[in-house]
Amino acid sequence: MIDTHCHLDAAEFSTDYRAASALARAAGVTRIIVPGVSVACFPRQKFVVATTPGAYAAYGIHPLYLTQSDSGDLQQLRHYLQQERPVAVGEIGLDFYAPQADKAQQTEFFAAQLQLAREFELPVILHSRRAVDAVLHALRRHPVRGGVAHAFNGSLQQAAEFIKLGFKLGFGGALTHAGSRRIRMLATELPLSALVLETDAPDIAPAWLHGGRNSPEQLPRIADELAQLRGMTVEELVAHTDANAREVFPGLDAGC
Ligand SMILES: [Zn+2]
Numbered sequence: 001m002i003d004t005h006c007h008l009d010a011a012e013f014s015t016d017y018r019a020a021s022a023l024a025r026a027a028g029v030t031r032i033i034v035p036g037v038s039v040a041c042f043p044r045q046k047f048v049v050a051t052t053p054g055a056y057a058a059y060g061i062h063p064l065y066l067t068q069s070d071s072g073d074l075q076q077l078r079h080y081l082q083q084e085r086p087v088a089v090g091e092i093g094l095d096f097y098a099p100q101a102d103k104a105q106q107t108e109f110f111a112a113q114l115q116l117a118r119e120f121e122l123p124v125i126l127h128s129r130r131a132v133d134a135v136l137h138a139l140r141r142h143p144v145r146g147g148v149a150h151a152f153n154g155s156l157q158q159a160a161e162f163i164k165l166g167f168k169l170g171f172g173g174a175l176t177h178a179g180s181r182r183i184r185m186l187a188t189e190l191p192l193s194a195l196v197l198e199t200d201a202p203d204i205a206p207a208w209l210h211g212g213r214n215s216p217e218q219l220p221r222i223a224d225e226l227a228q229l230r231g232m233t234v235e236e237l238v239a240h241t242d243a244n245a246r247e248v249f250p251g252l253d254a255g256c
Helices: 017-026 039-050 072-084 104-120 130-140 156-164 182-188 216-230 234-249
Strands: 031-034 057-058 088-095 124-129 146-151 166-170 196-199
Touching: 031 039, 031 146, 039 057, 039 072, 039 146, 039 216, 057 156, 072 088, 072 104, 088 104, 088 130, 088 146, 104 124, 104 130, 104 182, 146 234, 156 182, 166 234, 182 216, 196 216, 196 234, 216 234
Parallel strands: 031 057, 057 088, 088 124, 124 146, 146 166, 166 196
Antiparallel strands: none
């Protein structure tokens, strides 16, 4: 099973990322994609990925980590893309939720990173909050080879737009909360060919953790919930979501 989005390098895992990934592996999670959030974190992220079996890095600058960013960060990112050959550029995107969000700066960095993804022929991992249409607009202006719209929470119509642009939609712990009606509807209604699984650990804890730290070992139980919503076996579901992940992230090794 592939966790397409897990911040194993986050401070929450600083003392036990090896144990957390070993538990995940024992539970059947054989691949974990670790997306980047800021240039300052890349060295740590690189170390964590290098010391974790089945972990793969994506490098990118998250829209909420731009406050101290300048064009030098884009140079650094280019260096990492060149030297480290990650599976994707990410996580990048737009987050207009915070009232102090600098939309112009976010839009500029997003466009520049989409161009890098195109230059290096890499898929992208997208973060978008209160900004789905703006993200789609940027993708049309700066086309890339596809990727994943992480923690998708748009409309069915917006999902169809992402799919047309070569994207899969990421679903995780949010669908385990009975109150997340729209996400549960999306996870049930969207074509199976468009879904990938993710934990976003340490964030977006599934319902049964009651707000505790999320971890990649939770992925099989999240997959179970999704399979139940869709009225299928978890084996059948995971065969599809894994194939979808490999389709958008060709850098993932075959085998287990
Ligand atoms: Zn994330």
